[in-house]
Amino acid sequence: MPTRDIRCPACRRPLPEDPATLNSLNRCPACNAPLTIATFPGFRRVPVAGRAAERITGEGEAACFFHATRKAAVPCDDCGRFLCALCDIPVDGRHLCPTCIDTAHKTGTVRGLERSRTRWDAMVWYANLGLFTGIGIPFVTLFNILVTIFRWRAADSRVANVRRRMILGTLVSVLACAGLATLIVVAFIL
């Protein structure tokens, strides 16, 4: 079984390596800090070495685009370059080369590599805090309308209906703006 370096988060002293002992711990044996540890099957897993890229042994064998002496294993599903086992990066069932991975990171074209999204609805609602300033209401409303129009297609989330929230936020600012305009008109009339 591989050894794991588990340390107490409070005193940083090593904890027992046996999963059964770890799971039954309520306190750190060294500093007595309360803690609960849950081990998972990955705790006992033996690290597996990655595939080695094979050397080209004879004439007529395709070489890796990035390593001329290594045998090509698969073509990149994006750019078509031949890749050895070392350069082949499987993502979402596809084989990609490091260059395409870099490009995908920048362009966000591969869903499995996506790390973050901008929440334009949150931008609208944060801007709505400016409604409390009173005088800033028209600027907030203009900002929200522009964000809703120009970021409509870019607005997306995996946990919330962003477009509905954007419309709602913009509607609130428009109503506040209409209310402010009504107040000003009434004040002038009176």
Place this chain on the structure above:
Amino acid sequence: MSDLLHQNPAYRKLRASLIPLVGSSSYWLAEDHLLVVDVLGVLERYRKFQLEDIEHIVIRPNRLRLILGLILGILLVPFLGMAIGFWIAGLTATDGGGEPWIFAAIFVTTIATILFPILAFVLIGGTMCEVRMTTAVQEIRLPGLYRLPKARALVQELQSATQRLTPTTTATTPVP
């Protein structure tokens, strides 16, 4: 095209937490991985962990509840005292001199009314904690898991999910 997780049958929502005006966190369990969605301000971040890669989770209870409770309590007590005093002074004042006391009473009562639910939320939710997860390649602090009972429930669900994984995907070696 919408790819909302709660409309995706491959994902099951395990836990979600919200801090108003700051952000939210949610945990989504798929067949072979855990997806942590962390919203902070205007940025929604995704972190995907293969269940087979999770090595251990450490839950460490801390004294944040005690500290927050003390701070809020110390703030709340004088405001409550002032509110009671101002109301009594305002309501018992004669010849119309109670009006300033009433206004002061309304002000401090409003502050006390804001502080009290926050204090109640801090005290009722249970012991606060910090949760750290270690995988084959990294150790991270799990966001949004501030309460011990919720953290334990999430860990239990994760453990049962990893137990359901087939031996071919867990690739574990028998314990000697």
